[in-house]
Every structure is written in structure tokens, then in C-alpha cells.
Amino acid sequence: MPSVAAVERSVVPEIAAAAAVLRSGGVAALNQFEVEAKRESLPAVYAVDERGQDILGRSLPSGAWEQAQQWVREGNFSQQVRTVQMEDGHRYVLFITALDRRFGAKPLPFPGGRSPPYAPLLPVMPVIMGLLTSLLFSAGLAWYLSKPIRHLGAAFKAMASGQLDTRVEPAIGRRRDELADLGREFDHMAQRIGTLVVAQRRLLHDVSHELRSPLARLHAAVGLARQQPDKTDASLDRIEREAGRLDELVGEVLTLSRLEAGVAGIAAEEVDLGELLESILEDARFEAAAKNVVVEYAGITEIRIQGHAELILRAIENILRNAVKYTPPGKSVRVETHFTSDGQRVHLMILDQGSGVSETQLASIFKPFFRGGADNQTGFGLGLAIARRAVEAHGGSIIAKNRPEGGLRIEMVLPVEQALE
Incomplete structure (x- = not known):
């Protein structure tokens, strides 16, 4: 037969509580306990004496007492049955016939594998x-x-x-x-x-x-x-x-x-923009001399950028040749460079002294095949378009503005890898 401690651990809380109430307070206390349990919708705990009668005078469900007796005789104390030995010598069997379905408890099967007649519904x-x-x-x-x-x-x-x-x-x-x-x-x-x-x-x-x-x-x-x-x-x-x-x-x-x-089709490399400008200016001055135009330069001599030298050369050369082309004889074209305040970008400006461009056409001069009206039908109109694409491919920007004193100002902004003082 299992120990009292093992039985205490195996029974459901209602039986354990009813046994403690009966042992300490007697039949009257158990009756009050069951009244409270019924009010709380807890399962009923039956207490049967040696004569097979419930000590609270309740009628036992059919077959319930026989099953409880069989479990007690075989020493098979399930979660739903236990015995209480009182000090006056009386011995009671406490058991539950069916658990409230809200608790989800599953009673142990009858001996021999038979199902009890009072098995709870699923x-x-x-x-x-x-x-x-x-x-x-x-x-x-x-x-x-x-x-x-x-x-x-x-x-x-x-x-x-x-x-x-x-x-x-x-x-x-x-x-x-x-x-x-x-x-x-x-x-x-x-x-x-x-x-x-x-x-x-x-x-x-x-x-x-x-x-x-x-x-x-x-x-x-x-x-x-x-x-x-x-x-x-x-x-x-x-x-x-x-x-x-x-x-x-x-x-x-x-x-x-x-x-x-x-x-771009060309591998990126370190480019000395100052050296590149020197080469471009030399060619531009040679062409400008034929029409008595002066090309001036003021700015930084050495600038390191990461990019494609051929594309940068094409961009600057296209803009500078346009500036020389539209500048009247005896006038000048000016090229300027300077760093931004944070030293992360370089500004390159090309200023001519031509007739400029109408304000309505400024936004269109960088479009492919744009040539600015009937008085300008030479070339293909691709030079400035290529210049803009080349600058944007390097993460830069390009804008064009008319100068107050006459002529056009085109400014390119390129990111700088390293500036040499």
C-alpha cells in the first residue's frame, strides 16, 4: 500500500481538503465544506462509512461505491479516492465520482480496462x-x-x-x-x-x-x-x-x-584633376588663339579624385570648347576651381562672355541633341549631355546660369578623394 505522503500527493485538491476538514472538524465541518464547494461549482466529495452510507445523507450514484471499494481492497488509490481514519475508530472512504469538466482532469480507468458508468463527457x-x-x-x-x-x-x-x-x-x-x-x-x-x-x-x-x-x-x-x-x-x-x-x-x-x-566601361582610378585641367587648358588655348580668345585659369593646382579620367576629360573639354566657341573675339574664357568649406567636394566653373542662353532654355541645354534655336545649328547637341552624364556618373552635379554681366556660367561639383595643399 502506498505511503500517506504519496497518497496526499496523488489525490485531487478537493479530496485532500475534504479529508483534512473531516479529520479536524468532523461531519458538521465536512457538511459546511460541501455547501461551499457546491456554491463554487466544485465536484462533490462523498464520504462513506462502514455501512456503505454517505455520512451527509446523500444518495450515491449507481456503481460508484462498488468501484471505490474495489480500489480500496486492491490498494489502487487513484486521484479520486482515499480513506480517512478518525480518532474515534471510524473509518471513511472519500471519493469523487466525476470531475468538473472545466478542470480537464481525466479519471483513472476501472480495473480490468472497463470504463466507469459516470465517466465525464469530453x-x-x-x-x-x-x-x-x-x-x-x-x-x-x-x-x-x-x-x-x-x-x-x-x-x-x-x-x-x-x-x-x-x-x-x-x-x-x-x-x-x-x-x-x-x-x-x-x-x-x-x-x-x-x-x-x-x-x-x-x-x-x-x-x-x-x-x-x-x-x-x-x-x-x-x-x-x-x-x-x-x-x-x-x-x-x-x-x-x-x-x-x-x-x-x-x-x-x-x-x-x-x-x-x-x-562607363572604364575602370575607376585615381585622377589628378589639376594635371588633367592643365592638359585640357593647353588644347583649349591653342584653339582659342585662332579666334583671338584668351583662356584664363585661377584655382587649385593639385586635386585627387577617384573616377574615370577619360570621362572627366570629355566633360570638361566639351564645356570649355563650347565656351570658346561662343565667346566673341577679343574676349576671354575663365576657368576657376575651389574646395567646399568641408573639403569634401571641388567646384569647377567655366565662365564665357558669349550671348548666354534664354532662361526658358537653361533647363534644356543638357538634353541630348539640344542646340538652342535656329542660330545655333552646328554640332550634334551631345557635348553638354555627355558632360552631365559623366559628372553624374561620378556622384557629382552640374548646373548652368546666365552671368549678370553677360555670358554663361557652367558649374560642376565633384566629390574629392584627397586634396593636396
Whole structure:
């Protein structure tokens, strides 16, 4: 037979409490205990004497007393039965027939594997309600998580069909999870792709337009050579000039296209901007001398930047040659450089004394194939466009302003790797 301590640990609290009340206060105390237990909806604890009668006068459920006796005879003290030996010699058997279902307790089976006739019912309704609640919550959560995925799937299909203005951020709303971040990255990608495609389409349109003029002159020169054999040399000279223009145009277009795509095609290196400027100024002064224009320089002599020397050279050279081109004879072009106050960027300004540009056209001079009106039809209009793309590829910026005293001022800002005093 198990020890008293083991039995105390194995019984449910109601039986242990009823046994303690009966041992200390007798039948009257147990009766009061059961009244309080019934008020609290606790399971009833029966106390049966040697005659098989409940000492509180209650009727025993059918078969309950027989099962309790069998457990006591076999020494099989379950969680629902125990004996109490009183000081007056009386011995009582305390047991519970069925636990309240709210406690979720499971009574031990009858000896021999038989189920007691008073076995508690399973909590079917709470289980069903729990399952339904879980299903509804899971369905709502799945819908919430899959909503941005559905929007992304539809956006990818729209992009694949050519709708480059497709965006998903308005549909995602104010979400701040990883799926929302993915949607914003998609919008950034779509915007970049749209910009590149539009730029390529515009470039192809402009190139096709620009190619018509030299090709038409080539055809005219060939026709003239056939009709007037005595002017073959002049026609060949014209063909050579137009072929050179076509070669120059193709080179400019390829450079601009490479910059539009964000691929310079040249490995980044350390560039001494002062040394690069010295070379550019030497060439510009040689060309400017032919039209009696002076090129002046004032600023820093040594500046280290990280970038592509050829692209920086093309950007500065294009702007400087334009300045020399539109500056009247006897005037000057001035180039200035200085650091920002924090020493992290360098400003390079090119100031000419030409007629300037109308305020309405200032924002357009950096666009490809823009040539500023009927009085300016020389060149291809790609020099400033290439300059802007080259500067932006280095993380810099470029702006143009009219000077109060006349002429145009173009300012480039480039990040500095290291400045040498």
C-alpha cells in the first residue's frame, strides 16, 4: 500500500481538503465544506462509512461505491479516492465520482480496462470553438500575408506586357514588413527600367533624325559626282567630310548610351584633376588663339579624385570648347576651381562672355541633341549631355546660369578623394 505522503500527493485538491476538514472538524465541518464547494461549482466529495452510507445523507450514484471499494481492497488509490481514519475508530472512504469538466482532469480507468458508468463527457464545444477560431485567425493571417505577394505577381505580369508605369506601393499602403520593402524595391526597379527604356527610345529617335542630314548630303555628293565628273574631287571631299561627321556622331552616341546605362566601361582610378585641367587648358588655348580668345585659369593646382579620367576629360573639354566657341573675339574664357568649406567636394566653373542662353532654355541645354534655336545649328547637341552624364556618373552635379554681366556660367561639383595643399 502506498505511503500517506504519496497518497496526499496523488489525490485531487478537493479530496485532500475534504479529508483534512473531516479529520479536524468532523461531519458538521465536512457538511459546511460541501455547501461551499457546491456554491463554487466544485465536484462533490462523498464520504462513506462502514455501512456503505454517505455520512451527509446523500444518495450515491449507481456503481460508484462498488468501484471505490474495489480500489480500496486492491490498494489502487487513484486521484479520486482515499480513506480517512478518525480518532474515534471510524473509518471513511472519500471519493469523487466525476470531475468538473472545466478542470480537464481525466479519471483513472476501472480495473480490468472497463470504463466507469459516470465517466465525464469530453469538452466537445470548447474544442470546436477553439478550432473554428484558429481556422478564422489562420485564414485572416494568410490573406494578410499573401496580399502584397498577389500585388507583386500582378505587377510583374504588367511589367512583362510593357506597362512600365506599373507601381505597387499604393496597393501595399503603410505596411512596414519585408514584403512592403520588396514592393518598394520593385517600384525603384520599375522606375529605373522605365527611365532607361524611355531614354533609349528618345535616343534612337534623335539619332535617326540626326543621321538623315549627313546621309542626305552623302547621297547628294554621290549624285553630283556622277552627273559632273569634272567635280569628282570636290564631291569626294564632301563625302569625306560627311563620313567624318557620321563617325563623330556614332562615337558621341555610343558614349552617351554607355553613360545613360550607367556603365562607363572604364575602370575607376585615381585622377589628378589639376594635371588633367592643365592638359585640357593647353588644347583649349591653342584653339582659342585662332579666334583671338584668351583662356584664363585661377584655382587649385593639385586635386585627387577617384573616377574615370577619360570621362572627366570629355566633360570638361566639351564645356570649355563650347565656351570658346561662343565667346566673341577679343574676349576671354575663365576657368576657376575651389574646395567646399568641408573639403569634401571641388567646384569647377567655366565662365564665357558669349550671348548666354534664354532662361526658358537653361533647363534644356543638357538634353541630348539640344542646340538652342535656329542660330545655333552646328554640332550634334551631345557635348553638354555627355558632360552631365559623366559628372553624374561620378556622384557629382552640374548646373548652368546666365552671368549678370553677360555670358554663361557652367558649374560642376565633384566629390574629392584627397586634396593636396
